[in-house]
Amino acid sequence: MSDSLRNKVVVVTGASSGIGRSIVLETAGRGATTILIARNKEKLEEISAEAKELSGADSFVFPTDLGKSDEIEKTFKEIIASVQHIDFLVNAAGFGKFENFMDSNMKDATNMFQVNVLGLMYLTRLVGRVMMEQKTGQIINFGSIAGKVPTTKSAAYSASKAAVIQFSNVLRLELKPFGVKVMTVNLGPVYTNFFNIADQTGEYVKNVQEFMLDPDDVAWQVVHYFGSNKRELNLPLSLAVAAKLYNLFPTIGDKISLDFASRK
Template identity: 45%
Template sequence: MNRLDNKVVLITGGSSGLGEQIAYESARQGATVIVCARREHELISVCRRCEELSGNQAYYYELNIAQPERIEEVCQEIFMAFPKVDILVNNAGFGLFRDFLEFDMATAEQMFRVNVLGLMYMTQKIALKMAEEGQGHIINIASQAAKMATTKSTIYSATKFAVLGFSNALRLELKPLNIYVTTVNPGPIETNFFNIADESGNYLKSVDAFVLDPVKLSRKIVNCFNRPKREINAPGIMEVASKMYTLFPHIGDILAASIFNRK
């Protein structure tokens, strides 16, 4: 048997990037995959590939995670179609690298609605169902920006700090219910996330030594689905830097303003 046979994996932001690769790796390991995102065409393509990999039917729901009423509708549809959701991957999110004094606050509010509040709405709905079943695993995709903020990432870092704090408290609350919570804190990933986030178009090239392969990262994430794991941090050098940032904040500010300041 595959590791995820008879498991239902629900992924937000599953139409591209890391979410897409998590869907494929989940399918390879035998899961029934449900992907949610705004773009139906891409969702259909992801589902077809998942079905080829797993031999199971895959499912999709159009979802703007910033709309609570749509989250409610989608969750009700999922609960009518599936007896349980074993793993929830909260991957939907976006960023924009811009100096705070020039940042449009309407965009800042939208980023919080997507990266934080949408994640919380979805988590509560699915966690209530997991609590009824007496098991589950929630994977929240945060960022190394949640541990070490750098220039031009004020709003994005704030949203990911919120996700990290939320996840740490949620992990303690849900542990007695046999529901695991894992936070994933990646550095830059070679995905289309930067098509929006990086207006200069140069960021990924400038941090080439730190850029993560989404296929390899997805494998690491999916491999922890069946076991409790507090965090997944990558790449290693950025995790070391974030620990330095916590232990030696003055040195951390120097690193954040120099070596890791590539925006």
């Protein structure tokens, strides 16, 4: 591994598993100081120990419920007391639940927006101000292909990710004068424990095997664009093309989605 991120500080939410975990280890392998945020302290400490071995640098653990603004505020203050600067913020935390909206519990939708959107916005606002003062930094927000292409049984989740995408687009414009970059990562299905909650029947995972992404491969591609001016990273390519075509031909796109893409 190179030392391309030596002396850089990387904050990662959702760091206890899946893509967040992979990004922590990928950046640590490049020498970064890592800051891990998620709810599960035990898992965070295990990953932090591995990150220290890879980087030879510090790694900090902050167990936090990103659905609670008071915990986010407390964690942010502790981060600022621990490091001198923040170079990258990766907002990888989030969850979904796949079911017909009319049959769903609105509490689930509220919780999804609290974590996927409002928690992300709250932490981004705090860290973004630090980056504005530094006149440098990059924020990477995880949206989803689901925020671009509609499929059944994902109304609330897709809406939360569409909100993240548009929030990121506006934030990019507002922070550009301060030298702070914003990139959105929009993924199709990924081999993570996300589906333990989202797809409890296992049907969706079985039906989308051909599109499944490996979290380590995703992490490598995301970190590859650290410091770049890239606006969006959309994966896999097949679904990225589908998203573009949907915008051009939405009526046909709806039919295709109903016939082929809504495999939940």
